Amino acid sequence: MKLEGRKIFKGKAEGQALVSKEAISFYGGVDPETGIVVERGHPLEGKSIAGKILVFPQGKGSTVGSYAIYRLAKNGKAPKAIINRQCETIVAVGAIISEIPCVDHIEIEKIKNGMQVKVDADKGVVEF
Amino acid sequence: MHLTKEEEKMLSGKQGNAVKKSMEILVALGEIYGAKKLIDVSSVQIAGVSYHNLGDAGLDYLAELAKDGKARVLTTLNPAGMDLQDWKKLGINEEFAEKQRKVINAFRKMNVIVTCTCTPYLIGNLPRYGQHIAWSESSAVCFANSVIGARTNREGGPSSIASALTGKTPEYGLHLEENRQAQVLVKVKAKIDSVPKFGALGKVIGEKIKNKIPLIEGIENANMEELKSLCASIATFGGTALFHIKGITPNKTIKPKESIEVTNTEIDEAISKLSDAEEIDFVGIGCPHASIYEIKKIAEMLEGKKTKKDFWICTARQTKELADKMGYTDIIEGAGAKIAADTCMAVAPIKGRYKGMITDSAKACYYAAGHNNFKTRIRSLKECVEEAIK
Numbered sequence: 001m002k003l004e005g006r007k008i009f010k011g012k013a014e015g016q017a018l019v020s021k022e023a024i025s026f027y028g029g030v031d032p033e034t035g036i037v038v039e040r041g042h043p044l045e046g047k048s049i050a051g052k053i054l055v056f057p058q059g060k061g062s063t064v065g066s067y068a069i070y071r072l073a074k075n076g077k078a079p080k081a082i083i084n085r086q087c088e089t090i091v092a093v094g095a096i097i098s099e100i101p102c103v104d105h106i107e108i109e110k111i112k113n114g115m116q117v118k119v120d121a122d123k124g125v126v127e128f
Numbered sequence: 129m130h131l132t133k134e135e136e137k138m139l140s141g142k143q144g145n146a147v148k149k150s151m152e153i154l155v156a157l158g159e160i161y162g163a164k165k166l167i168d169v170s171s172v173q174i175a176g177v178s179y180h181n182l183g184d185a186g187l188d189y190l191a192e193l194a195k196d197g198k199a200r201v202l203t204t205l206n207p208a209g210m211d212l213q214d215w216k217k218l219g220i221n222e223e224f225a226e227k228q229r230k231v232i233n234a235f236r237k238m239n240v241i242v243t244c245t246c247t248p249y250l251i252g253n254l255p256r257y258g259q260h261i262a263w264s265e266s267s268a269v270c271f272a273n274s275v276i277g278a279r280t281n282r283e284g285g286p287s288s289i290a291s292a293l294t295g296k297t298p299e300y301g302l303h304l305e306e307n308r309q310a311q312v313l314v315k316v317k318a319k320i321d322s323v324p325k326f327g328a329l330g331k332v333i334g335e336k337i338k339n340k341i342p343l344i345e346g347i348e349n350a351n352m353e354e355l356k357s358l359c360a361s362i363a364t365f366g367g368t369a370l371f372h373i374k375g376i377t378p379n380k381t382i383k384p385k386e387s388i389e390v391t392n393t394e395i396d397e398a399i400s401k402l403s404d405a406e407e408i409d410f411v412g413i414g415c416p417h418a419s420i421y422e423i424k425k426i427a428e429m430l431e432g433k434k435t436k437k438d439f440w441i442c443t444a445r446q447t448k449e450l451a452d453k454m455g456y457t458d459i460i461e462g463a464g465a466k467i468a469a470d471t472c473m474a475v476a477p478i479k480g481r482y483k484g485m486i487t488d489s490a491k492a493c494y495y496a497a498g499h500n501n502f503k504t505r506i507r508s509l510k511e512c513v514e515e516a517i518k
Contacts, residue, residue: 008156028498032183063264063284064181071185092156093286097149097189104160 003106005083007124008092011101013081017115017128018052019108020044025061026068026094035077053117054079055108059091069094081119083108083126129158129298130165138294146197146238150290157287158298167299171202171255171278172292173248174240175264176285178209178475179227187227190234193289197238200295204243204253205235206265207417207442209477212244212470218440224477240292244470245444247356247417249276252446257378260303262291266369267360267416267491273370275355277378279303282369302370308379310372312337313387316346318395324506326350326358327490328398332390334366343372343381350376356416360491402493405484405503411435411465411516412473412485413509414442415492420450422509423467427456429513430463438482439465439516442472465516474499486515 020043024030029039035050050072059065069091072078082095087104095102101121111117111128118127137143139151154166176182182190209228210220220228232242243251246265249272255261257277263269264283272278281301283291291297301307314337320329333342350358350373362368372381413426418441426441441460443451448469451457457467468476473485474495484503485496493504507515 006159008160009152027181032185063282063287064176066284066286067176067182067186067189070189071183074185074188087160089157089160089284089287092160093153093284096152096156097286 001110001128003110003126005103005105005124005126007121008087008102008104009095009100009121011081011099011121012119013053013101014116014118015051015053015080017055017111017113017117018044018047018049019111019113020056022056023058023060024056026059026065026090027062029061030068030072032068032071033075033077035072049079050077052079053081053083053119055083055111057085057108058088061090063090065090066094066097069100070098073098073100081121083111083119129155129163131155135166144196146193146195146293149193150197150293153287153290154294154296154298158300161298161300163298163300165299166296167260167303168295169201169260169262169291169297171253171259171261172199172288173204173206173253173263173265173268174285174288174292175206177206177231177244179224179231180209180475180477182231187231187234190231193293194234194237197293199239199292201292202253203240203292204248205240206244206246207472207475208232208244208470209475210471211468217466218468218471218476220477238293243444245417246472247444250419250447251444260297262288262297264288266363267356269369270359270363270371271356273302274359274372274377308370308381309341310343310381310384311340311386312342313384314342314344315387315389316344317389318392320347320395322508323354323357323488324399324490324508325395326354327361327506328395328402329390330358330361331365331398331402331490332394334362334364334368336388337366337368339367341368341370341372343374343384345374347373347376353419353422357489360416360489364491364494399506402490403505405486405505408484408486408505408515409437410482410485410502411437411439411512412442412487412492413440413512415472415474415487415489417472418443418447420447423447423451423456424454425509426513427459429510430465431459433463433517435464435516436518437516440468440473441465442468445469486512488512
């Protein structure tokens with residue numbers, strides 16, 4: 001299946017999807033050293049986002065979250081690509097400064113956990 | 129989004145890497161939020177200055193930008209993680225201090241004025257009514273939009289730096305008149321007459337309306353200190369970046385149909401929710417940064433007294449220098465309290481250092497509980513000082 005959306009930051013990536021139905025807070029919600037989601041009660045709590053194609057509706061929380069994404073990237077614990085329903089400032093800026101391929105306006109409900117997913121952010125396209 | 133020839137050049141990298149990266153951020157945000165073009169800004173306030181929040185990666189990012197990036201407009205900084213001159217008295221370690229100095233030096237290299245305060249409007253970064261600016265720091269954003277009538281979206285650290293290095297921001301959101309109109313009428317039926325009560329009001333309204341724009345009725349009077357407390361709290365507990373108060377704030381607005389009430393009971397409940405500490409071992413004033421008037425009042429109350437608990441008064445360096453000149457610093461530090469310039473209790477690395485904090489700030493309670501694992505109690509400035517010497 002091929003889903004069409006919008007480029008937020010360029011690049012291509014392929015990998016396993018990790019899907020969250022809820023928004024993610026990168027400052028305080030994800031450990032920048034390990035890439036593990038630590039927000040209490042979050043559907044991804046205890047799971048690592050490192051090297052995954054991370055699929056979630058949008059970011060939330062403090063705007064320091066953009067730097068937190070950059071920290072993850074520097075530590076080699078960032079996702080390979082980000083797919084959002086509706087990207088907002090925190091995630092968009094985080095993806096740009098960390099150079100992580102990022103697309104939004106994607107029907108994320110169609111992507112299931114563990115699927116092998118291809119992201120072509122230049123074209124704003126997701127395939128699986 | 130339409131870009132001018134000059135802006136295309138900036139985006140292409142012809143004016144350096146920092147400008148290129150900055151334009152990528154601004155253009156992406158413009159596309160996300162449907163801006164038609166970029167507009168010039170005259171002032172920038174940058175948040176995300178404490179090494180405690182930035183970490184080494186944030187520091188790397190700033191150092192990278194500082195290689196060829198220079199601020200093109202008046203740009204000031206939020207509080208750092210320590211008093212830049214007198215950090216030892218706050219119990220900050222050498223390693224942290226070294227990293228924090230590197231952060232400040234990166235900003236200095238970018239020609240940013242390293243004020244280190246969340247109240248830039250008190251110390252030389254004061255926009256005028258109607259002016260387009262790009263500020264981060266939610267309390268200052270709310271103050272600039274609501275009390276001054278300047279126009280800014282709620283920027284994050286990196287997007288405000290992008291505006292500093294280009295002098296531009298995408299035209300969307302609160303830069304446009306049609307998006308600055310009140311969406312909900314808030315009828316205040318409670319007596320709001322002190323800094324902690326304005327803080328509690330911000331919590332009640334913020335939690336009810338989230339990020340809608342309120343027109344608040346029923347406030348008879350409000351001084352600058354009370355308004356900065358309301359701005360900090362309504363933005364922290366809700367997310368709104370603009371409010372109107374009938375008879376007090378300068379922006380014109382329509383009167384919305386939807387309306388809610390705030391009662392005395394709700395204000396009391398908010399104060400009691402922010403007051404879960406049984407034991408107090410820390411007094412924290414200056415969230416947002418204390419004004420010279422607040423420091424004067426503290427000095428008058430502490431004269432000839434001795435504090436028995438750790439007591440920080442957080443403020444801007446310039447305000448502290450005025451306090452030095454007036455002899456307030458000698459009185460306050462002679463009594464055993466500390467004036468902490470350039471920093472504050474929300475961004476300094478003091479997690480777990482204290483059990484219970486008393487403060488006059490609702491925002492400080494939020495960060496003390498969430499970031500630092502302190503219990504809190506919110507009271508008037510006078511009661512906070514009395515607790516310090518008890």
